[in-house]
Amino acid sequence: MGEGADGIRDRAGRGxxxxxxxxxxxxxxxxxxxxAALALVAGANFAAEATTDTAPVQKEPAPGDSxxxxxxxxxxxxxxxxxxxxxxxxGDFLLGIxxxxxxPLHLEARYNYEDRNTASLWAGWNWSTGQTVEFxxxxxxxxxxxxxxxxxxxxxxxxxxxxxxxxxxxxxxxxTQEHTDSFVYSWSELGLSxxxxxxxxxxxxxxxxxxxxxxxxxxxxxxxxxxxxxxxxDWFNPGSDDYFTVALIExxx
Numbered sequence: 001m002g003e004g005a006d007g008i009r010d011r012a013g014r015g016x017x018x019x020x021x022x023x024x025x026x027x028x029x030x031x032x033x034x035x036a037a038l039a040l041v042a043g044a045n046f047a048a049e050a051t052t053d054t055a056p057v058q059k060e061p062a063p064g065d066s067x068x069x070x071x072x073x074x075x076x077x078x079x080x081x082x083x084x085x086x087x088x089x090x091g092d093f094l095l096g097i098x099x100x101x102x103x104p105l106h107l108e109a110r111y112n113y114e115d116r117n118t119a120s121l122w123a124g125w126n127w128s129t130g131q132t133v134e135f136x137x138x139x140x141x142x143x144x145x146x147x148x149x150x151x152x153x154x155x156x157x158x159x160x161x162x163x164x165x166x167x168x169x170x171x172x173x174x175x176t177q178e179h180t181d182s183f184v185y186s187w188s189e190l191g192l193s194x195x196x197x198x199x200x201x202x203x204x205x206x207x208x209x210x211x212x213x214x215x216x217x218x219x220x221x222x223x224x225x226x227x228x229x230x231x232x233x234d235w236f237n238p239g240s241d242d243y244f245t246v247a248l249i250e251x252x253x
Contacts, residue, residue: 005090009227033104077101081250088244104136112184114173118146124156142171150182163193175229182209189221203234207217228252 083095093112099105108122126142142152154171170186184206191201200222203251206215223232236248 012085075102077252079250079252081248084246106140108140108142110142112242114144114150114152114171115148118144118148120152121145122154132161134158140171144173144208148173148175148181149177154185165189165191165193167191191221191223199223199225203236205236223248238246 034125036049051131059159074157077100079097079099081097083097084092085095086092093116095113095236096111097113098109104119104126106122106124108124110120110122112118114120120142122140122142124138126138128134128136137158138156140156142154144150144152147196150173152171156169157167159166167189168186169188170184173182173183175181175183175189185248187203188207189203190202191199193199202218203219203221204216204218217236219236219238221232221234228251230248230250232248234248235243236246237243
């Protein structure tokens with residue numbers, strides 16, 4: 001549903017995380033598993049489309065017939081997402097995000113996002129405009145507690161034009177224990193959706209969850225969407241010793 005070298009630290013503690021020597025075998029096994037998962041979702045999507053195409057056409061109600069009952073609109077919309085950060089050596093961890101929206105009101109809870117063993121609670125306001133180019137933004141304010149304690153203003157932003165989209169989320173964490181530990185986080189995606197069930201593109205982030213030799217992590221991503229479920233994988237720093245992958249699953253309800 002991003003990072004700097006001077007701002008990176010171990011989310012489980014206060015010191016920098018030592019670099020881990022790459023071990024290519026786990027990464028290859030994970031890549032193979034991810035490709036298989038995307039293929040399964042794509043196949044299920046095609047099956048669902050075929051079923052829809054062959055579904056009988058509903059007849060128009062005859063004059064005098066009672067109209068079908070109209071279901072009341074949902075007042076709340078929810079989502080739950082898990083991001084598994086998988087490294088070629090050790091130190092894998094899970095990042096979790098849950099959201100709740102009612103009209104313009106946006107609520108969000110995160111874990112292992114600003115720091116390891118750290119949670120945050122957010123409240124924001126959704127605003128959107130545009131037709132040919134759709135623009136959405138959600139300014140938010142969050143409270144951070146755990147290994148890192150602080151307050152964090154931030155926002156989530158998206159731009160969509162036809163099948164091309166851009167997404168950005170960013171925040172500034174003001175550490176209330178150590179002011180020098182305040183930092184800026186960001187995650188951005190530039191995506192293309194050639195068909196409704198597939199999205200892929202470029203991804204970048206600046207984070208403090210882990211340390212690599214790079215200030216900003218860059219990579220590519222691919223996602224498969226089936227109904228309200230999205231599965232995907234991000235591959236960061238391909239071709240370097242600091243490569244790692246992020247497995248994603250998100251469910252909306």
